[in-house]
Amino acid sequence: MDGGRTFLAATVGPVLVALIVLCLAPLGVLLVVSFFRVDFVSIVPDPSLHNYAQVLSSGSYRYLIAKALMSGATIAAITAVIAYPVAFFIAKRIREVKAALLTALLIPLYTGDLVRIFAWRLILGREGVLNSFLIWTGAIDRPIETLLFSPTATTIVLVYNYLPFMVLGLWLSFETLDDHLFEAAADLGAGRTTILLRLVLPLTAPGLVAGALMVFALVVGDFITPQLIGGASGVTVISAIADLFGAAFDWPLGSAIAWTLLVAMVGVVAAVVVILGRTPWGSAAFGRG
Amino acid sequence: MERLLRTYVALVYAFMYLPVAVVALFSFNSSEMLAFPMTGFTLGWYDVAIHDSRLLGGFLNALTIAAPTAAIATTLGAMAALALTRRRFRGWTLFAALLIVPFFIPKIILAVADVIAMAALGVPHGVPAIIAAQSLIILPFSAMVIASVLIRLDRRLEEAAADLGASGWQVFTRVQLPLMRNGLIASFFIAFVLSTSEYLVTSFVSGRTQPLAIMIASDFRFRLSPKLDALATLIVSANVLLVAASELVRRRAKGAVG
Structure with a gap:
């Protein structure tokens, strides 16, 4: 069909141009600069692997990258556990107000990063809502000092920020799950646990993987939350990159860290896909087996 | 249980x-x-927030940025959604994957990549740079919203129009465009909201322009007051209204099926 080619040129064309100019090209420039070095206040185009050697040999950068990946995986796991029953409930127990419930879940997302963090500081701060409330009710005598500016606070707010993405991913899977399967399994004598482990979990695995990927990537990239909520524990690989592009002028090193992080993220995702793909449970997630 | x-x-x-x-x-x-x-x-804090001329300037800046950003993201999103839902072409998977790259890459990496590329090419920081950077970040969301409407449309209407002799362009302007109108409106609203609340990439490429989100960020660090609560409540209410309106419009688009 001749119209097909025109159609693709008119639709895919401009989008590809935008993606290349605004995303791939800047990332390419970032990659090129990562091989350069800084001399005083200027960038010297003298290609070497020096920056990467520095990133990989530095204990603190390795630690920060590992910490970011771990934190992404941890938050993905926590949100998965919290979101699972919610997604099931919305997909299987609600008919009339389904769209409204999903929209209601997404509305806090549209408040913007800063408004949300601002609110959590009001809640968790030393003179914050939670402490004042507990003292007011007489549950405690003096404020709990460690609520805000702790790794726990960061975890709570990260879970809060990205829970809706996990619910969305899982909800899509539950929505396509055929209820007759449950009845058939129950008729054939399967108990609740068997149905959950052998039927529900494998069939919702695609949604779980989609949700986990979104949460993982978003958590690794989040630096305002650890910085403004985590206090001293809030140094992340992302804030290290931001510093190198700000006060500590070293764009090449910052670029090398950024690219190392990107490669590490892709590596983790690829590893998960390969490992899961080998189990019968996970092969359902990637449409094989 | x-x-x-x-x-x-x-x-x-x-x-x-x-x-x-x-x-x-x-x-x-x-x-x-x-x-x-x-x-x-x-209600005093609302009075203070509304009459703060600095914040009002930031608000106007945010609107000047959000309107073109929402228009660009929606246009590109519509093109991507049309291609992905209406054709199964070679490179379909690659195209879909590329489309979600801006969502998956840490925003700070996009921000510093923009800063470096702009420095290399001598592109100045400011409103056009903010619009370009935000359009890219919002594109995956726009494409998703519009695709969710396109998937539900009855393809037989388009086929019937083509059978009756309509050209590709006529099918688009007379059949697809009217049917996907609600998806476009929904995408525009959501892109508008996302643009006004985007802070990170904006702060890297904004130059001397200060949209509201950046002002709130600095007030938040140095001048915490209930005025910010009032401002945040106003922003959230406006966002909820926009998102709810777009959701209503988008769901009405389902009526087009059948």
């Missing part, structure tokens, strides 16, 4: 709305202190 599930889901929703509720609550509290117990009811 069912009641347990219900209670649990209610608790999760309460968790999601707790911060929003706290901000709204303190915006009406007469004390300057953001702490319990509450001292009394006032």
